[in-house]
Amino acid sequence: MSVASPGDAARLPGRTGPGAPQRVAVVGGGWAGCAAAVELAARGAAVTVYEASRTLGGRARAVNVHGKSLDNGQHILLGAYRETLRLMRQVGIAERPALLRLPLQMVYPEGDGMHFVAPRLPAPLHVGLALLRSRGLARPDKLALARFSTAARWMGWQLNQDCSVSELLARFDQTDRLVQLMWRPLCIAALNTPPERASAQVFLNVLRDSLGARRAASDMLLPRVDLSALFPQRAAAYVESRGGKVVHGVAVDTLERDGECWRLRDAVHDAVVIATPPAQAAALLAAHAPDLSMPAFEWESITTVYLQYAAGLRLERPFFALVDQPDAGCWGQFVFDRGQLNDADAGLLAVVISASGPALDLGNDSLPPLVAAQLAQALRMPALATPEWTRVISEKRATFACTPALQRPSNDVGIDGLALAGDYTAGDYPATLESAVRSGMAAATLVARR
Template sequence: MNTPAVVIVGGGIAGISAAVHALERGWHPILLERTAWLGGRARSVYARDIGRTIDNGQHVLSAGYRETRRLLQRLGSADLVRYQERLEIEFRLGLRRRFHFRSWLLPPPLHFWLPLLLKAPLTAGDRKFLWRWPLWRRSISPATLKHLTVKEWLKEGGSAPLLPRLLWEPLTRATLNTTMEQASAYLLDQVLRQAFLGTARECGLGLPAVPLGKLFGEPGGRFLKQQGATVRLRTGAAGLALEQGRVTGVHTGEGEWIPAEAVILALPPEALRRICGTTAGLAEALGRPVERLVASPIITFHFWLRRPLPLTAPTALIDSPVQWIFEIPSGEHLAADRIYGYTAVISAAGEEVEFSREQLQDLLEREIYGFFGKRLSEDLGLQALKIVKEKAATVLQSPEFLDIRPPVTTGIPNLFLAGDWIDTGLPATIESAALSGRLAAERLPG
């Protein structure tokens, strides 16, 4: 009996995950990726103008990302992520005020809640809010949360002068790539449940020790080929072939037809919309108005210095448009040359994404000086700077987004969807992408 073939369109993390799990279910995956690499937005590129390999954006994992960790284990790259034993973040509130947060080895939620309550530079109103927070959080039903923004949710919990600036806004932007005024309270609560209210060891951050291409795309391609899957790069899908209410194959952009017993579309919304435009009946089969989804941008600064910034952990810059700074793991040649690399991130960069390179560099220099008292070139010896704008980094994760997210199933019985934005119950993160691929593959008979 021939092994049934499933065509998976899209070689990002969701597509890789779908292919891995399809293999386990006895299917032959044919993975199509229109670019020259796997990994999707979690990719690395060589920037010729600065002579360095950079990531498309700063991707931070959580030790609580169980689905992602299992996927990396299968791909053989799990050891390339360095997880904090406990959550550790430095918060800077200007040049001279800072707060080093470290979770405690206590049962949840005490491991996160107590050090915040007792160690953070909070007002009496903030502490009152935190004392009430565990019980208040449990008093609001998920159905209610789905209709609230983060700002509306926190307002219902009472006044807390500093906490929105110190915790909620940086956390919301970092995990949902959406501002508090727009972000879904339900999705932020899922972040808290998964990443911060699990065990003390599960709330630590996971920082890749290698470029993202070596974490997902390259090992993903090797693993799939070794297991007998077909991986075709530079091959995009132009449309689907439908007969008698079922999908029978995929038309590629090169005019080829690839037959299949099932298809998984592991695509971002804009790419899925293009296929809907060329495949009659597909938009209706999705059952959700995906054309209403809005993209949310992220800007990442990659920069290298002769003299290091005084960072002790991933650092949040409070009340700054540049919200986070991370160290780039040093390659051997950089360590030998005493070059120190960093990434700085602007999430939900709706305004800044329209800035010119010169305006963005001025912004970065101003914020570094304001928070560290050092000038990038004169004091820190700026060696190289690369700015990456990802205009469609994620979807805008608002309460309306929850109503539009499609499930992995469609109105066509052998057509499935995957992607971080698909309804997995999680925010649109790497973890959601990995989970969506597994959920789609589990719908395959076998």
């Protein structure tokens, strides 16, 4: 794949007369920007992607660790990620080599929690039968889960007024054990916000489109390749194959109006999609949209602890849920056996800590031994206490805090030829890959109508 250099910016493709392709700049090469670029290229636009870093993907990208291409955060996709999966197919990514598809499940190490695995039956039978067969939940726990699911469907997954997830669960008398083993980890994994502060309506949106939809929508998809290869790199190749450009190492600091067009980096474009974090987007738009309301987002971090063991080490399943008890030094929430996803990662475990602010206070030297000890005890494998090497990767601003009634900005900023894209824009979902992709596509549609 060829990549343009900063000096190419003034020589990028543009209109030369009536009927020539629309020239569109996409500022930011994260998942939202890549989705916008693919959608625009498919519509025939001459697209230029400006990315400040040397790697596409934004907060979901590959990094090099001990000679391995790993992710800056272990991800689970859902079968409900309809637009993400569609765009992956569009740029030439086949699902089976790229993703391991598993049925909906919440499985803890034996003796530590519950065992909940949905069979491959039509919805909602798959959840009902999984509940009947589940281990580690008492009869009151199962009845509470069934009651919540039935009530949520009856309400159409809608609340008259948003509240916290904790308030919602209390309203439907969810048991303490069910909250600890099911609802709390699901909320933190999906919204990256503790249930005490998380939006109940957004949580219901996620449940509606996964547990409440067709069976395949609730499937869990684990990437077999790194996140950059999963979509952003192929998206760049797709754009370039249609005459577009991807310019790395170029930060766009100013945006100027040039007649009916827009000038940035000495190049003129008919339209611009701003797919940067909100603070940078607000700065670019300040002179053009002084009335734009950009909320003061709070941010949540995600930490992934990688632990390398002998290549022959293998867990019983591709991933397990873990009981996190920070007071007892147990910080991990999920552990993934990367060797079951990619042979090159044999013996490598990835432990995820969502909403990881308190864990960051421990420091990168103190956290790995605690996580290794937690794994050794939970999985009853003493050898896990002594990994060959470890690496902590934290995204301190991984997602916005998805709080109740949060007013997120629209893709449409009210200015002809400009649109916002990012997982923080208005939508049903929290900050996920799917929300980023949907936002990018919506922004592309807006500017393509010009």
